[in-house]
Amino acid sequence: MNKKAAQISVQAWESDGILLEKYAYTSGSVEPLLRHSHEEYQFGLSFNCQGEYHYRGVYYSIPTGSLSVIHSGEVHAPSDRTFLTAPAHFAMMHVKPTWLHMIAAEMAEKPASLPFFSTAFFTDAKLNHLFLALQAAAAQENSKLQYDAALWDFLSYLIRRYASNSPTVRALKSTRSAITLACDYLHAHYTSDISLDTLAAIAGLSRFHFCRVFRKELGVSCSAYQTQLRIAQAKKLLVQGFSITKVAIETGFYDQSHFGWHFKRHVGVAPGAYVSKTAIIS
Known part of the structure; x- marks a missing residue:
């Protein structure tokens, strides 16, 4: 057979x-x-x-x-x-x-x-x-920043931990002022499709050291920080009665599904369960 x-x-x-x-x-x-x-x-x-x-x-x-x-x-x-x-x-x-x-x-x-x-x-x-x-x-076609940060996190960890000729990396120094500049930019442009290159240049650091320092200073990656800003604004818009579709667009998410997935991860409930208002602003 x-x-x-x-x-x-x-x-x-x-x-x-x-x-x-x-x-x-x-x-x-x-x-x-x-x-x-x-x-x-x-x-x-x-x-x-x-x-x-x-x-x-x-x-x-x-x-x-x-x-x-x-x-x-x-x-x-x-x-x-x-x-x-x-x-x-x-x-x-x-x-x-x-x-x-x-x-x-x-x-x-x-x-x-x-x-x-x-x-x-x-x-x-x-x-x-x-x-x-x-x-x-x-x-999931997430933001460019999320993809960029994930790529650098994976490859830099792989090289540092497992390459037989792994380069020596200098100890972290405080660069709070540099990270503050990047955070200010994220607050002003959190809905935009920001790249890791852009944020690192604003901070005046290489992409590798920017990722390390940002996580050390704030406890999360730069892409997670951007998502937190988007979710915080989304909650305000939902309370005001805006539709889920409009909120997803206004806060920079790829689509409603993408928005709902991130919202539930950060808030614990789906956007539709977050508020029960019946008046929807179009």
Whole structure:
């Protein structure tokens, strides 16, 4: 009897040399991929199945929940399994070396070598959290600031924690005045699609050090701070009787669904449950 082929669905997002993917396989027969290499670094996180790689002359079994890494330019082959007994779901990231080179240089505050990872996978809950936050920021079409911050958080943590040639990072110094300038800008433009580049330039810091200092001074990321400002204004508008759709637009959210998701996370209830006024201002 012929084995039924697995059904495969893929979601993908691409921006400026970074490709993010989410794969979903049903059970069934699959065709192993050929050995290959690519310019990009490749990272993968399996949600519910063990990963497998032939890499650097070694067979690696990647535990579920571990982030795999394939270095730029290295020949590798994925699993040679021909049948999946259960559904498999995993996320992938392909990123050009220029991104890691640039982040390493900002961390060191001088030219730095390309990060090198000597192992094939990392088991680290925080690293996984940062990777998934990046995937979510891309998939939900959140603000540019949220995507930018998630990207820098993930790659800088990865390099600092796991690169064998990780650059030395200087100790944090108080830069409250610089962060105040960035906060003032966020308060004045919280509905705008602000980039990390813009805020870092206003603060007079590199993007890497801006992210570190902002979180140290305020306890949250710059993107979370922007979202808090939006939610605070949204609550005021809802109380005044504005419709949920109008509030979402007026406070800079992508759409009503995006607004509702963030509102419930910050307030604990959906926007519709926040007030019970019947008079709606159009």
